[in-house]
Amino acid sequence: MSGGPERRDVPSADEPIAIVCGGGSLPLAVADAATKRGRRVVMLAVRGFADPQVERFRCHWIGLGQLGRVFKLLRAEACRDIVFIGGMLRPALGTLRLDWTAVRALPRVVRAFRGGDDHLLVSIARLFEDAGFRLVGAHEVAPDLLLPEGALGTHTPNERDRADIEHGLALLSALGPFDVGQAVVVAGRHVIAVEAAEGTDRMLERVAALRRDGRIRSEFGRGVLVKAPKPKQDQRFDLPSIGPPTIAGLAKAGLAGLAATAGATFVAEPTELLRAAEAAGVFVIGTPSHGAAP
Amino acid sequence: MSGGPERRDVPSADEPIAIVCGGGSLPLAVADAATKRGRRVVMLAVRGFADPQVERFRCHWIGLGQLGRVFKLLRAEACRDIVFIGGMLRPALGTLRLDWTAVRALPRVVRAFRGGDDHLLVSIARLFEDAGFRLVGAHEVAPDLLLPEGALGTHTPNERDRADIEHGLALLSALGPFDVGQAVVVAGRHVIAVEAAEGTDRMLERVAALRRDGRIRSEFGRGVLVKAPKPKQDQRFDLPSIGPPTIAGLAKAGLAGLAATAGATFVAEPTELLRAAEAAGVFVIGTPSHGAAP
Numbered sequence: 224m225s226g227g228p229e230r231r232d233v234p235s236a237d238e239p240i241a242i243v244c245g246g247g248s249l250p251l252a253v254a255d256a257a258t259k260r261g262r263r264v265v266m267l268a269v270r271g272f273a274d275p276q277v278e279r280f281r282c283h284w285i286g287l288g289q290l291g292r293v294f295k296l297l298r299a300e301a302c303r304d305i306v307f308i309g310g311m312l313r314p315a316l317g318t319l320r321l322d323w324t325a326v327r328a329l330p331r332v333v334r335a336f337r338g339g340d341d342h343l344l345v346s347i348a349r350l351f352e353d354a355g356f357r358l359v360g361a362h363e364v365a366p367d368l369l370l371p372e373g374a375l376g377t378h379t380p381n382e383r384d385r386a387d388i389e390h391g392l393a394l395l396s397a398l399g400p401f402d403v404g405q406a407v408v409v410a411g412r413h414v415i416a417v418e419a420a421e422g423t424d425r426m427l428e429r430v431a432a433l434r435r436d437g438r439i440r441s442e443f444g445r446g447v448l449v450k451a452p453k454p455k456q457d458q459r460f461d462l463p464s465i466g467p468p469t470i471a472g473l474a475k476a477g478l479a480g481l482a483a484t485a486g487a488t489f490v491a492e493p494t495e496l497l498r499a500a501e502a503a504g505v506f507v508i509g510t511p512s513h514g515a516a517p
Numbered sequence: 518m519s520g521g522p523e524r525r526d527v528p529s530a531d532e533p534i535a536i537v538c539g540g541g542s543l544p545l546a547v548a549d550a551a552t553k554r555g556r557r558v559v560m561l562a563v564r565g566f567a568d569p570q571v572e573r574f575r576c577h578w579i580g581l582g583q584l585g586r587v588f589k590l591l592r593a594e595a596c597r598d599i600v601f602i603g604g605m606l607r608p609a610l611g612t613l614r615l616d617w618t619a620v621r622a623l624p625r626v627v628r629a630f631r632g633g634d635d636h637l638l639v640s641i642a643r644l645f646e647d648a649g650f651r652l653v654g655a656h657e658v659a660p661d662l663l664l665p666e667g668a669l670g671t672h673t674p675n676e677r678d679r680a681d682i683e684h685g686l687a688l689l690s691a692l693g694p695f696d697v698g699q700a701v702v703v704a705g706r707h708v709i710a711v712e713a714a715e716g717t718d719r720m721l722e723r724v725a726a727l728r729r730d731g732r733i734r735s736e737f738g739r740g741v742l743v744k745a746p747k748p749k750q751d752q753r754f755d756l757p758s759i760g761p762p763t764i765a766g767l768a769k770a771g772l773a774g775l776a777a778t779a780g781a782t783f784v785a786e787p788t789e790l791l792r793a794a795e796a797a798g799v800f801v802i803g804t805p806s807h808g809a810a811p
Contacts, residue, residue, distance in 0.1 A: 398691065429719075
């Protein structure tokens, strides 16, 4: 494909960056971080997913499947760099309203739909790159939002929690080749829940329900949520993220804390998250990215 | 420990067999099958789990943790062979009322509680064996209840379903070392759900909910439930089982069918299951036990 802005090797920080906004508070956090670093941002808010607050910034609403419109907006705004960020539930193909550009791209996207998430995202990235745009990871634009290594607050994992973290990391690593979820819950080295299409919040709700029904052997306050990026994941998409709702979910599920990969996990609202974790008495720890227990 | 019946190398078919009954219809099916083969059965029905219908057979109700009482009943009934069968939710240690024999065995059981299910069951088996009893697999007493190889009814998996089955089997095999669940749902080679502590029925309910919320990309009527025993599982315990409720769950979840390991999966009510599968238009297939797709 052609017609995109001319390719340059070094992106200019003078150019605005386009942020394609899915759900949650992460798009806002990324936009704030980019703005703080002196970069102008243009929000492309996905209808049905993006938080209306993204209109705090320069903003256009877009529909999923409006690929031609997105390309046009990007050119009109002189954006070459694009960030994809925020939750976007997997859409059923039948519900998409495609414009002509999207229709022409359809065979590629359909092929990608048949694979796992990774294939889908990589294929969408290529569509943009072929049109002359550059996909940038939110972690490059807003590195301050990444979870640091070590414990965030005053609560820390004890020896049993560390054993559970290690078990969870090993399990996630075994799941790597299958493009499954990015999180598990382990208590007393017993795997309580494995995340797939439902997402972390729903998995934690399930753990809370299992706890209520007496189907978890370990006591309340035991067990950990372990999150890690998929081993071969393109980090420009879909890095794991945690936020205050994750802490609320942990507390309801009666877990001791959460471990996630340092440098590869977004913290949507760090101050709020820390406040919530301290109040709930749960630990939040960044594990080294080589996958060993902290 | 001593005091059990004297050990003999060849169990006599004249002796009654004790069936420790958890929930579901499988204990009844095993008792019927054993009776048909001319073996007398004594049901030890676990209170809170066993179906009251087990009283059709000679029956004693027992509480979890009443190990001494169970040993006494077994001796009084002159049972040497014991089968454990049927669903038993993982009990919270605190809810158990232990008799003295159980209290003495507690340190061993507690150690086992810290491991996964496999450890727990193996440790319980040893307690019985040390007391002079013999744990027999339900599949040895009632081999007719095992799923045969190939399609059960008129519906068969198509090529896409077979690819999903293969993907699911590979995933279950990767999960093997972690003593997790025994089932996954795969649709379009995308892993929708992984079973852990919640069990198959609840996992299928989750898939139905994800489908309702538009969070599953593949169409209604696509995707498979794949079940397999854990690779190193002691087959005397906890072989996977399927029954009419599994078919109902499949249908609600909008799946095409289920694949489970031939010769290592119980079918609780084969006639009812087949009728339900035909009515729902889903396939039920026994996969070869070496783990390849059918």
